[in-house]
Amino acid sequence: MTYNVHSAIGMDGTLSPSRIAEVIDHCNPDIVALQELDCGVPRTEMIDQAHLIALNLNMSYHFHSSIQVEGGEYGNAILSHYPVHLIKAGALPMQPYNDSCERRGAIWVAIDLNGIQLQVIATHFGLNRKERMAQAKEILGCEWLGHPECREPVILCGDLNAMPISAAYHLIASRLQDAQRALKGRRPQGTCPVRFPFMRIDHLFISGGLKVRSFTVPKTPLTRMASDHFPLMVTLELP
Secondary structure, eight states, X not given: OEEEOGXXXXXXXXXXXXXXXXXXXXXXXXXXXXXXXXXXXXXXXXXXXXXXXHHHHTOEEEEEEEEEETTEEEXXXXXXXXXXXXXXXXXXXXXXXXXXSOOOEEEEEEEEETTEEEEEEEEEOOSSHHHHHHHHHHHHSTTTTTSTTOOSSEEEEEEOOOOTTSHHXXXXXXXXXXXXXXXXXXXXXXXXXXXXXXBOOEEEEEOTTOEEEEEEXXXXXXXXXXXXXXXBEEEEEOO
């Protein structure tokens, strides 16, 4: 699953990390990538959201702070029911001449799936087109997906803020397969905004060897309220 949780502030304005955990629990994924998590931020009652959500789900996790907010941290996390080892977490390029751009980051873990090591990279790209291209190139480069240790099978997922017509999407799709386009006869589904999800900006890409069994964008009363994005859930078969 990949899911932008909007600092656990729902469409009703209510702060509820436990509601995010409930969404995840209903879907019961083995691995979850979460974006827009707060940790120690006054606006969200100083809660370490990644820790609390993982605790509620009895999952291991790694959190990476992309930026400092109100003296706290804000970033991405990967949660797993399987043993998870942090490989790398770091910042992505931003436009130095544009101070309004928010610093973005990525996190890379190796997950032991009963003897098969799965590499998972989760990220959250920026809102600016040129910035997204720079971030896509960085993710595909020698420090991340192009690193010798990033061996298949590999998943890249997160809120890329990139529609399928965008240059950043096409660059990534030239190297990895879009899981929502892997099934014949299934139409890809948008994830944002929840009131009218016409934008397909939350993605899960896979390397060769992985096979998509199914995918869904759960649209329930709970997911319509918990965040401004729907989660994207993909069932994969390992090689």
